[in-house]
Amino acid sequence: QVQLVESGGGLVQAGGSLRLSCAASGRTFSRYVMGWFRRAPGKEREFVAAITRTGSTVYDDSVKGRFTISRDNAKNTAYLQMNSLKPEDTAVYYCAADGTISYSRASRALEYDNWGQGTQVTVSS
Numbered sequence: 001q002v003q004l005v006e007s008g009g010g011l012v013q014a015g016g017s018l019r020l021s022c023a024a025s026g027r028t029f030s031r032y033v034m035g036w037f038r039r040a041p042g043k044e045r046e047f048v049a050a051i052t053r054t055g056s057t058v059y060d061d062s063v064k065g066r067f068t069i070s071r072d073n074a075k076n077t078a079y080l081q082m083n084s085l086k087p088e089d090t091a092v093y094y095c096a097a098d099g100t101i102s103y104s105r106a107s108r109a110l111e112y113d114n115w116g117q118g119t120q121v122t123v124s125s
Contacts, residue, residue, distance in 0.1 A: 002026050002114045004095045009119030012085055016123070020080040022095030022116060033101050034071055034078040037109055038091035038121075048093070049080060050106035058106055063089075085123045092118040 003025040012018055022034065035050040049059045049069040057069050068081040078095060096112035105111045 002029070002032065002097050004097055004114055004116035006093065006095045006116040006119040009093060009121045011122045011124065014085060014087055014123055014125050016085050017081070017083045018085065018121060020082065020093055020095075020119060020121070022078040022080075024076045024078070024097060026076070028099070029071075029076040030073040031099050032097040032114075033099075033103075033106050034069070035096040035098075035106060035109075035112060036069060036078075036080045036093060037096060038089075038093045039118075040088075040091040043091075045094070045109055047107040047109065051078065052103050052106065056103055058103065060107070082121070085121075087123045087125045090121060090123050092120050094118045 005023045008020040036048040039045040047060050051057050051069045066084045071078045095116040097114040098112045101111040
């Protein structure tokens with residue numbers, strides 16, 4: 001098991017940027033696939049981005065070209081850089097980690113065993 005703590009959320013105007021961080025406990029961070037998901041009010045949780053152990057990335061089409069996921073294994077931290085934010089990006093953003101899933105399944109929330117508490121991102125128009 002790994003403990004995850006998100007930070008960096010807040011209120012930003014449309015077109016602005018935020019960087020979310022996900023700090024993980026433990027000494028095996030490099031072995032985990034890290035994912036970001038979000039849940040908007042009244043909607044289902046949806047996939048945003050994921051990064052594998054080797055640094056391969058995958059994005060949902062809605063954020064491709066605007067968001068960048070990265071990881072710093074020395075700091076046990078994953079990041080989500082969000083640029084050109086839109087009001088429809090407003091949601092609670094969750095970090096997730098799993099040690100066994102493959103790249104092809106990294107967009108599936110049910111594949112992740114470890115979740116953070118979430119951080120609110122609000123984009124005003």
